[in-house]
Amino acid sequence: MPTYRYVFFDLRGKGEIVRLCFHAAGVKFEDVRLDHDSWPENVRGREASPFGQLPYLEIDGKKFAQSIAIAQYIAREYGLYGDNSLENLSIDGVVGLTIDYFTRWARATYGPEDAKRRAELQAKVYSEDLPKFLQQLEELLIENKTGYFVGNKLTLADLKVYTTLENSFQEFPDMYTKYPQVLAHRKKVGSQPGIAAYLSSRKPTPV
CATH class of the missing domain: 1.20.1050.10 (Glutathione S-transferase Yfyf (Class Pi); Chain A, domain 2)
Incomplete structure (x- = not known):
């Protein structure tokens, strides 16, 4: 199984769907939560993220952005999509x-x-x-x-x-x-x- 590291703010917002998908599927991941107030000043953090924004998911070290795209990936991989x-x-x-x-x-x-x-x-x-x-x-x-x-x-x-x-x-x-x-x-x-x-x-x- 791949190693997952999910990076988002320490809140729910639009990125919570990814956490719910992981937990619903019973898939282990590292839940990295950043302070929202410090993000605008965190230049290194912005540069390290795809498109300069959160959330993003690291899969075996490779980064992928956009919460819905990430959630759809997890759903396809772990049985949270439909049968056809x-x-x-x-x-x-x-x-x-x-x-x-x-x-x-x-x-x-x-x-x-x-x-x-x-x-x-x-x-x-x-x-x-x-x-x-x-x-x-x-x-x-x-x-x-x-x-x-x-x-x-x-x-x-x-x-x-x-x-x-x-x-x-x-x-x-x-x-x-x-x-x-x-x-x-x-x-x-x-x-x-x-x-x-x-x-x-x-x-x-x-x-």
């Missing part, structure tokens, strides 16, 4: 849906410098974008009828939804009562042995 090309297409579609929502959330959370405009965007995310996203997820789960988004096993799609919803689930747990399939899915993913063990020991972070 159509299932893989569906998985990638769910992953893309999560990215669409996360982009809107990030824009509202970190984008505008104007406090009033930021508040307006955040209100829209939680009153419109998040309910729409949850309804889409609910319908996908109802259609598939297995408790997973695609097929009858845990895949990258399930893990990506889980990590994308972490902040909103912490902030607005009552909202999820309107989406029982999504709520049940969250419990199902969180109870997977590798995921449950990781979550029980994971350091709490704001994002």
Whole structure:
């Protein structure tokens, strides 16, 4: 088996999906967590990373960038993709849906410098974008009828939804009562042995 060294900030963010994939698959890796505040001044660190950004994964010393590309690699290698090309297409579609929502959330959370405009965007995310996203997820789960988004096993799609919803689930747990399939899915993913063990020991972070 290759030797894996994963480098990302000491937070969840867009890079947490890679950690979840490793733990779900039961694959050992070195989880290197860097201080986010020191990264802009860490010139040597930026130069050492592909494209000058995080996260990246070292596979036997060779570096590869982009969180989704890394997660897709792990999913293909360790049984977290579908059983055929159509299932893989569906998985990638769910992953893309999560990215669409996360982009809107990030824009509202970190984008505008104007406090009033930021508040307006955040209100829209939680009153419109998040309910729409949850309804889409609910319908996908109802259609598939297995408790997973695609097929009858845990895949990258399930893990990506889980990590994308972490902040909103912490902030607005009552909202999820309107989406029982999504709520049940969250419990199902969180109870997977590798995921449950990781979550029980994971350091709490704001994002």
